[in-house]
Amino acid sequence: MTDAGPAGPAGDAGRAAGVGPVGAVTLALDTATPATVAGATGPGGTPGVSRIELPGPGERPGHTRLLLGLAEEVLAGTGGTWDDVGRIVLGLGPGTFTGIRVGVATGRALALSTGAGLVGVPTPWALAEAVGGAGGTHEGRPVLVVQDARRRELFLTLFPDGGPGGAGGVPGGPADHGARADADAQPDPIAERASGPAPFTAAQDDLAAALAALSVAPAVAVGDGALAFADVLREAGVEVPEDPAAHRVDGLALIRAAAGRPVVAPDLVRPVYVRDADAVPTADRR
Amino acid sequence: MILAIETSCDDTCAAVVTDDGEIRSNVISSQGIHDAYGGVVPELAARAHAERCDLVVADALRTAGITLDDVTRVAVTRGPGLVGALLVGLQTAKAIAVGRGLPLIAVDHLEGHLLACTLQPVSFEPPFVALVASGGHTFLSRVDDAGTIEELGGTLDDAAGEAIDKGARLLGLPYPGGPALERLAADGDPTAFAFPTGAKVQGLDCSFSGLKTSLLYKVRDLGDEEASARRADLAASYQRAVVETLAVRVERALRATGLRRLAVGGGVAANGPLRERLRALDAEVAIPDRSLCTDNAAMIAAVARHRPALAEADVAGLEAYATGQRRTAAAR
Numbered sequence A: 001m002t003d004a005g006p007a008g009p010a011g012d013a014g015r016a017a018g019v020g021p022v023g024a025v026t027l028a029l030d031t032a033t034p035a036t037v038a039g040a041t042g043p044g045g046t047p048g049v050s051r052i053e054l055p056g057p058g059e060r061p062g063h064t065r066l067l068l069g070l071a072e073e074v075l076a077g078t079g080g081t082w083d084d085v086g087r088i089v090l091g092l093g094p095g096t097f098t099g100i101r102v103g104v105a106t107g108r109a110l111a112l113s114t115g116a117g118l119v120g121v122p123t124p125w126a127l128a129e130a131v132g133g134a135g136g137t138h139e140g141r142p143v144l145v146v147q148d149a150r151r152r153e154l155f156l157t158l159f160p161d162g163g164p165g166g167a168g169g170v171p172g173g174p175a176d177h178g179a180r181a182d183a184d185a186q187p188d189p190i191a192e193r194a195s196g197p198a199p200f201t202a203a204q205d206d207l208a209a210a211l212a213a214l215s216v217a218p219a220v221a222v223g224d225g226a227l228a229f230a231d232v233l234r235e236a237g238v239e240v241p242e243d244p245a246a247h248r249v250d251g252l253a254l255i256r257a258a259a260g261r262p263v264v265a266p267d268l269v270r271p272v273y274v275r276d277a278d279a280v281p282t283a284d285r286r
Numbered sequence B: 001m002i003l004a005i006e007t008s009c010d011d012t013c014a015a016v017v018t019d020d021g022e023i024r025s026n027v028i029s030s031q032g033i034h035d036a037y038g039g040v041v042p043e044l045a046a047r048a049h050a051e052r053c054d055l056v057v058a059d060a061l062r063t064a065g066i067t068l069d070d071v072t073r074v075a076v077t078r079g080p081g082l083v084g085a086l087l088v089g090l091q092t093a094k095a096i097a098v099g100r101g102l103p104l105i106a107v108d109h110l111e112g113h114l115l116a117c118t119l120q121p122v123s124f125e126p127p128f129v130a131l132v133a134s135g136g137h138t139f140l141s142r143v144d145d146a147g148t149i150e151e152l153g154g155t156l157d158d159a160a161g162e163a164i165d166k167g168a169r170l171l172g173l174p175y176p177g178g179p180a181l182e183r184l185a186a187d188g189d190p191t192a193f194a195f196p197t198g199a200k201v202q203g204l205d206c207s208f209s210g211l212k213t214s215l216l217y218k219v220r221d222l223g224d225e226e227a228s229a230r231r232a233d234l235a236a237s238y239q240r241a242v243v244e245t246l247a248v249r250v251e252r253a254l255r256a257t258g259l260r261r262l263a264v265g266g267g268v269a270a271n272g273p274l275r276e277r278l279r280a281l282d283a284e285v286a287i288p289d290r291s292l293c294t295d296n297a298a299m300i301a302a303v304a305r306h307r308p309a310l311a312e313a314d315v316a317g318l319e320a321y322a323t324g325q326r327r328t329a330a331a332r
Ligand SMILES: [Zn+2]
Pocket: B109, B113, B134, B136, B266, B294, B295
């Protein structure tokens, strides 16, 4: 997989693999939700460090202002410096378009400046891993991630076997960017959906119908959309955890969700928008 | 060695410039995806930046024959512009600065256009009067020895490039209208129609909305057949009015400041008749190469040569601005 695309500008396969004393730190970033999230794990066995900042009521997300500062904090928490970062895991979305771009631009530029290898996984993978992955409250059971997609829509992602990380990921899954190296320049959401647990949209009003149409009945649902529509989900027999933390992206869960995923060329690490852009030129918006 | 990044609109740009103002690379990756929409689509622009910004940076380093180890400062456009687009370049620059422990200089895009002519080989240093005319902005400034900037006047409505695009559209030309209008005008008589230039309106501000309306009425009055037969004359006369509107204000600004030095920047500076008209003025006139007039990152480095870096503690949290901070920044 790693040879599917051109070598990164700072590509160094030995270092990027995160083996040995140099490049032993893995850094994770996610800005798909209103939260700004960073996590880091040090060399073998060192406990990981995770940080999250949430906007206050009525405040806009502080991704641009907060992300690099949080990254520096978690990195310092592992006792490492930027020279020690060997692997950067990015949550690719879906979420707010601007948010996921802030994360992807930051992560790709950090890879360029440190020589670290890049891995991208959809953000819901982290949410599913935390509850359905190894050691989670619903380990190995079907998890549905429900995210607020605005415009009265939700992003749904179904994980039939619990978290994506412990099982070593899904071959050909949505984060398998190498497999898409020859595809069109734009990621194809439909193709992603067909090849693994990838996000898709559903109208808020149609959530009950969307649940009934799932191939596997979820045991538990997490995500900000799950909290907002807990009544509909519980009505359908899906558990919705009371703990707010279960509905937030965690940097260390993101790292676990990406475990075993190969490093890919930076140009293959792209936001997962799911939705197309509204093509209205600036001149017509005035 | 300064590494500069610019993503305020639809071009993804990175450049390497020496501290002496020598351009070692100036990479401009045009997205080429907006023409079909007749204008820049902000979300599409931001998406394209996110796909390629780091690659354009790597390209700029490679072209300059250096690595990040040789870079001593990073410069980036902070605003004004499309925020979604700006954020991609801003985060890229911040991440490189933080990851490498390099100083970061936040640059105002419009100051970039003003100081593009200070780069080699033009090396036109202040003091001077500067005209910046592009699709998004049109204004006149005075730049003094220390590089401080005082705005003298500007458009009250459309930018000059916007006026050209709208005129081109009325004449049935494709977007972007500038080059097409100039080509069509080359076969026409610029004195065939008298379009308003606001020559009698005092001051250094200008307006293009009346000009555009005037073309609309003229086309209507002539009728489809006649207007179509005289398209080249209409284009030439319209273009002349845009050029005169600008040139009259430039002459006044030179008189008012007593400076006989003029720098020109912005995409409209690529217009042949405008260059000719301004070069004929009784002043030393500097118009950089086209690649330095349209949006580019070398001009961002040009500003960085004259500006201090942010305090280290302020780099990670730096945010973009869409509009409105230029006067404040210039007053600093
Ligand atoms: Zn510009």
